[in-house]
Amino acid sequence: MDYAQIGILVLWIFLFCYIIVASIDFGAGFFTLHAKITHQDKRVNHLIARYLNPVWEVTNVFFVFFFVGLVGFFPDTAKYMGTVLLLPASISLILLSIRGSFYAFENYGPDTKLQWLAMYALAGLFIPASLATALTISEGGYITKHGDHLDLKWAELFLSPFSWSVVFLAIITVLYISSGFLTFYASRAEDWRAYKLVRYWFIFWGPPMIAMSLFVFLTLRIQNRAHFLTAVQDYWYMFVISFICFIVALILTLARKAHGVAFIMVILQMFFAFFGYGISKLPYLLYPYVTIDHGAANGAMALALIIAFIAGLVLLIPSLLLLMRLFVFDKDYVKGKK
Template identity: 60%
Template sequence: MEIQLVGITVLWLFLYGYLIVASVDFGAGFFAYYGKITKQDHIINKLISRYLSPVWEVTNVFFVFFFVGIVGFFPDTAYYFGTALLVPGSISLVLLAIRGSFYAFNNYGAKDNNIYMFLYGATGLLIPASLSTALTISEGGFIEKRGDKLVFLAKELFTNPYSWSVVILAIVSVLFISASFLTYYADRAEDQKALELLRGFALFWSLPTILASFLVFVTLRQHNFIHFENIIVRYWWMFVLSLFCFIIASFLIWMRRNYGTAFIFVLFQFFFAFFGYGASHLPYLLYPYVTIYSGYTNETMGIALVIAFILGLLLLIPSIILLMRLFLFDADYVKGKK
């Protein structure tokens, strides 16, 4: 396998890790706020707090790895995406700062502050919505070269159907992934009331997730037919597997059985869809200006970065597993006994 493909695959694994870990975190914040305004916080918020307490600080580690890696492997992306993501990227950073501040203030300062809780819940939806614009921009049509200058076509981005379909998919996917995991977590905690409420959330957001996925396909066909055709001709099977995993996960949750297995199928659902999207987009990183070959760093640096990031992945995954065993899934901790 070419070093460029190895590099982008490793980076895509980091981004997938961020997709899952951050989705659970973002969705948990929204459900905590929803529970508060519907007077159901006494049912789910203690459970959500037990999850967030040991995890919230490590959520962005995957994203930092990916961000540093993409600029290191493919320096041209900094130039092109830097122009396009100046506004949405800045918004994301502000939202991340607000979210982190809320958690610190609400847990170590003013307890049960409605404003902090609202900001935490709102940023849980706004952050994935703003970050999803990077995938939209990568499809092309939103950056134009005029001489030696790059011009970001903001109006086209904010009025494009494909752009908004990706935003919708990002939001509903976050809520579905989070609800699926928290359902499993409530089952492990043997908290029946929280389990029933969260199970209802998971089932409620399952249908919008699959409908939003189909909407993305429809709008992608209009926006970038080359990418759409590549999906249909070469990578259709990955999306079929994704749909198959979604059906199994939803069925298990509906039948109130094997919530852990259901969440594993949710992980596979998004794994196949995410990697199917990424593979079908290659060799482009930003259509039509940057590919994994044209924007690649030199060979020596590429090999060094691949080794460093693989070692980082091998260190990060066991660390997260250890964190889960020591805290999240500790028999006493999960039940709130310590």
């Protein structure tokens, strides 16, 4: 395994960690709004607030590491993706700013206004939708190159079934992961009123997520046949394991047992699906213009980045686990006693 492969592996781990942690955050925001509109906020919003208060500030650290590392390891991505993703990336940054600002207003202001809560919640769904555009474009077919000039085919992007399927999958996955965690969290808190509601959300969003995942594969066959064939022929077992994890998580939730194990199954489900997609995509980062070998940083720079980013993982993941242990999973804190 050379430096480029190690580099993309480390970056993919950062992105996976961001997807899990951010999905819990983004989905919880939407469920807060849903509960408020349906007058169920007294049942569940206190549970969501206990999770978000100590965690929300550190969510984006993983994404910052991934973005900086991607440009550091593979400078050519800045040339290609930086040009064509200027608008989607700008939208994501604006939404992140709105979300952070309105989170502060909601939690530290004198009252909670529905307009603030709506902006906070909807921004949490639009962020993964806008970021998913990068994965869509990376499959190829949306960029034209004239010398050094790059153009994004906006019409084809907006009219593409593959593009919209990835967007909807990103949104549904956020709601699925978040409701899975909240089900586990409510059971640990022994908050049975909230548990009944979030458990229903988790069971509800599971089947649509699987259906949309299958639709993404069907449209990927049209968009990038080479990637589709590699995924289904060489790495099919990773997607089968992912589906088995989904079934186990669903059965445990339906049986109202071992919700901690069920959420671990959710994480493993996402892990195998996400890494199966990533491995089958190699060597391309942006089809057909950028590969992990073409445009990668030189050996000394790559080694320095690998050491720095592994150190970042060693620091960030234990810190997050410690934060969870001290606050989120503290026996008294989780039950609202402190």
